[in-house]
Structures are given as structure tokens and as C-alpha cells.
Amino acid sequence: MFRSSIVARLSGKTRAGFRRGTGVAVTVAALALALSACGADTETGAAEPSTTTTTTSSRPATTSTTTAPASTATSAPAALPRTSTQTPTTTVTLEETVPAAVPAAAPVAEPALMPAVVCMNLQDAQDLIQAQGVFFSRSTDATGRGRKQVLDANWIVVAQSPGVGVPITEGVADLSVVKIGEPNPC
Known part of the structure; x- marks a missing residue:
């Protein structure tokens, strides 16, 4: 203050x-x-905004006066002065940039199919699912004790959902597992 x-x-x-x-x-x-802040991001493929350039030039009005010489041989009245006036000229140039065409959408990839992963160690099963193009799968303790699978290589897959050959997306594959050495059908 x-x-x-x-x-x-x-x-x-x-x-x-x-x-x-x-x-x-x-x-x-x-x-x-x-x-x-109104500009478009060109790295993401967004179209460039159209630009307009305006050029204006103007010249001031000019006046010129010319008087014709008087004739001595005749008695005609003296010539009137001639006046010419130029009007101001304005030039406007407009330039517009047309946005680039939006690229066509990428072709849709074939859906990933669930591979057979029963009786594989959990880490290898996840690697095989990821090789199909799905990077998020779930695993649950098949004993019902709710144990978390911290070290995936210490667990074996005893059941899978969905079955072999069913199309899968992220998070759909659910693998039921037990620790290696615990009773299992493998």
C-alpha cells in the first residue's frame, strides 16, 4: 500500500x-x-490455424493545376485552369493458410487371443499374454486366502479365464495361481 x-x-x-x-x-x-495460447499443437497432428495477412497502403490525394497560355490572336476568353485530382489508392492483400488434411485413422489391429497358460509359472504366462498385445492381466490366489503375488516367478497358473483362443483386451485375462510347491493339478 x-x-x-x-x-x-x-x-x-x-x-x-x-x-x-x-x-x-x-x-x-x-x-x-x-x-x-490459441495456437494448435503440431506434434499431436492438429491442423495449423489459418492465418490472414493484410497489407494496406494508401497515398495522400494530390492536386495539380495547369493553366493553358492565353492566345493573343483571338479575342476568345482566357482558358480555364485544368485541375486533376488523384484519389487515394488502397491495396489490400489477404493470404489464408488452409489447414493440413487430417491423417486417416490407423487400421484396427487384430484382437489378441488368449493363449494357453495353465501350468506355466506366472511370470512366463504374463510375458506370453503381453506378446499378444495385452499388457494388463489380473492374477488371484486360487487357495482363497487372498495372498498377493509379489514375485511372479514363485507362482504357478492353475486356471485361466477366458479360455484358450478367446479374444481379450486389457484387464480381461484372469489367472488363478498357487505358490510353487503347493498342491496343484499340474
Whole structure:
């Protein structure tokens, strides 16, 4: 508060005038920032915005006056002065950039099919599913004790859902597992 009153006194503006000038400056800065943020991102494939260039030139009006010499042989009235006026010329050039065509969508990949992973160690089973193009699969403790599979290589798959050859997407593959060395059908 002290600082703004000193600046106002030095600039000869009252507090209200100082605030009004600051408000205008802030508004202009915000408008400039908003306009500069309107550009498109070319790395993501978005189209370039169209640009318009306007060139205007104008010449001031010029007037020239010429008087024809008077003839001495005749008694005709003196010639009137001729006046020519050039009108101002304005040239406007508009240039518009047409946005680039949007690339066609990538072809849809074949759906991943569930591989046979029963009796494989959990890590190898997950690697095989990932090789099919699905990177998120779930695993659950087949004993019902709710144990978490921290080290995937210490577990063996005893059942899978969905069955072999069924199309799968992310998170659909569910593998039932037990620790290696525990009773299992493998």
C-alpha cells in the first residue's frame, strides 16, 4: 500500500487513476496471453490455424493545376485552369493458410487371443499374454486366502479365464495361481 502511493505521487496520478491504468495494463496483458495460447499443437497432428495477412497502403490525394497560355490572336476568353485530382489508392492483400488434411485413422489391429497358460509359472504366462498385445492381466490366489503375488516367478497358473483362443483386451485375462510347491493339478 505504501509503495503504490509513492508510485502514484511520483507519476502524478491519483490512486484511482493509478489503479485504472494498472487495470488497463493487466487487461491488455491477459488478452495478449489468451491470444498467444490459441495456437494448435503440431506434434499431436492438429491442423495449423489459418492465418490472414493484410497489407494496406494508401497515398495522400494530390492536386495539380495547369493553366493553358492565353492566345493573343483571338479575342476568345482566357482558358480555364485544368485541375486533376488523384484519389487515394488502397491495396489490400489477404493470404489464408488452409489447414493440413487430417491423417486417416490407423487400421484396427487384430484382437489378441488368449493363449494357453495353465501350468506355466506366472511370470512366463504374463510375458506370453503381453506378446499378444495385452499388457494388463489380473492374477488371484486360487487357495482363497487372498495372498498377493509379489514375485511372479514363485507362482504357478492353475486356471485361466477366458479360455484358450478367446479374444481379450486389457484387464480381461484372469489367472488363478498357487505358490510353487503347493498342491496343484499340474
